[in-house]
Amino acid sequence: xxxxxxxxxxxxxxxxxxxxxxxxxxxxxxxxxxxxxxxxxxxxxxxxxxxxxxxxxxxxxxxxxxxxxxxxxxxxxxxxxxxxxxxxxxxxxxxxxxxxx
Numbered sequence: 001x002x003x004x005x006x007x008x009x010x011x012x013x014x015x016x017x018x019x020x021x022x023x024x025x026x027x028x029x030x031x032x033x034x035x036x037x038x039x040x041x042x043x044x045x046x047x048x049x050x051x052x053x054x055x056x057x058x059x060x061x062x063x064x065x066x067x068x069x070x071x072x073x074x075x076x077x078x079x080x081x082x083x084x085x086x087x088x089x090x091x092x093x094x095x096x097x098x099x100x101x
Contacts, residue, residue, distance in 0.1 A: 014073045018087045023049055030054040032092055050088065057097035059088055066101050 005013075024035040032052040051060040061084055069084065070077030085096050 010073070014083060015087065017069070017073070018084070019091075032094070050084075052088065052092065052094055052096070054094070057095060059085060059096040059099045061099060061101045063101040 022037045024037055026033040026035065030053055032050075032054075033048060034050040035047050036049050048060070049062050049065055052058070053060075061081065066080050066084065067077060070080030074080050074083070081099055081101070085099055088094070089096055
């Protein structure tokens with residue numbers, strides 16, 4: 001079955017996913033860090049979903065998160081990163097100069 005969705009409706013669905021996803025949040029030193037939810041509160045590098053560095057305005061996004069989000073919501077996975085960047089800038093009131101995953 002094929003379903004036709006307008007671009008505006010798709011954008012609303014994409015934003016809703018990002019706005020309602022579960023994550024643990026930490027803001028320390030020069031970083032904003034979003035962790036995958038973990039009941040044990042034992043964070044390792046592999047648990048980082050996104051990390052923003054105020055010093056160089058870099059946004060790191062876990063490559064698995066980009067891949068999964070891109071496969072669900074975008075015809076081209078490369079389109080997911082700019083969308084996530086824009087969401088992150090709006091959500092946390094920062095400016096991202098470059099990204100890595």
